[in-house]
Amino acid sequence: MFSIIKEKERKSWALQVYHNVKCILKFRTFPIFVPPPHKIAPSRAISVSSNCSPTASSNKVGSPLHRNLKALFSYFRVCAPLSGFYSYTVGLGSSQVYGQALCRDDIPDDVCWECIALASSKIQELCPNSRRGIIWLDHCQLRYSDKNFSGKVDVYDRACQPAVNNASNPSNFYQSLRILVANLTSLVTQSSPNRFFTKGVSVLEEAERIYALVQCVKDIHADQCGWCLQNASSDIAGCFNRKQSGRILRGSCNLPFGVWPFFSSDPTVISLPKPSHSESTL
Structure with missing residues (x-):
């Protein structure tokens, strides 16, 4: 393996990554x-x-x-x-x-x-x-x-990490969050298993922006990833008791959200329908 590296490094002095059965060898000139x-x-x-x-x-x-x-x-x-x-x-x-x-x-x-x-x-x-x-x-x-x-999806290992601040309008907030998460789940299950990650922000007139991120482990199938995220999103109201940010965790996926950007780079912008003013179950 190292003889291959020695030969290849003559041709390139940038980032190199080499794989073998057990691990990955990566080096740079810095x-x-x-x-x-x-x-x-x-x-x-x-x-x-x-x-x-x-x-x-x-x-x-x-x-x-x-x-x-x-x-x-x-x-x-x-x-x-x-x-x-x-x-x-x-x-x-x-x-x-x-x-x-x-x-x-x-x-x-x-x-x-x-x-x-x-x-x-x-x-x-x-x-x-x-x-x-x-x-x-x-x-x-x-x-x-x-x-x-x-390769086995795990929703049995689970945890919730609610933050401190309450949402000003929990009914509308959780309704909008569920729509955002459903859209992100659809996007992430259409991506390559090497990715299984996406982030987004809701855009709704006269409402706070909501930021969310969804991610799955990379050794499960797309439908398993989607099921894990659906299972996690079913805990949105129950886990957070009117809170406006936190994380829902599963063994095979995770779902953090909040009202401020907590990730790097630009998220996917998702326009949401105006929430219903009827009472919803929290």
Whole structure:
């Protein structure tokens, strides 16, 4: 592999990315992550939700399963930031572990790297000796299990992260948000699985703008992605109790929204019909 790199680097001194079965090797003629220009503020980075299975004696410190998990988290730190999504398996038999890491598609490599590194550390604190766990941070999520979950949609691992401020008109706000999310879900399920990410803003006269983002893991089918997002959007009112921003999280998808732009680059602008003034169920 490295002989190939040596031959190719004579022809190009720009960014190079090389793949093998286990990982991705990426290099530039300038630093990739050091010094990281997009530091995650601790108050934002530790906006954490997690789900863990009960502790198990087979995952004690020093056990084969525990050693394999340590190796898995090391692979995540190196490989996940290079593509924003990474699945890997370590070990054999009863000590085999499966893992998956996903970064938000609109963040720089260094922010992804820092988030995955923090998630790898935090999940070991929050899920000690667990055979299965998932953690969500603001810019990434990380998941592992002793069972193979590749290609399977997960709506059972779930969390809500409501913000503090209330919507001025919750009925209209949630009605508009549902329409926005439905449009984004339609867009994202028509995109390539290598993407499965889109963001948008509602435009409605005499109303606040609503910003939302939808994303799925990249090892499921488009219809599974759509079903996961529909499942998440069904929690909009129940999770947020009149709040005007927050995140709905699933193992295979996530749905953050708010009344201010929280992502980079321009979102898709979606014009909404004027909400009905009739009462709607919150």
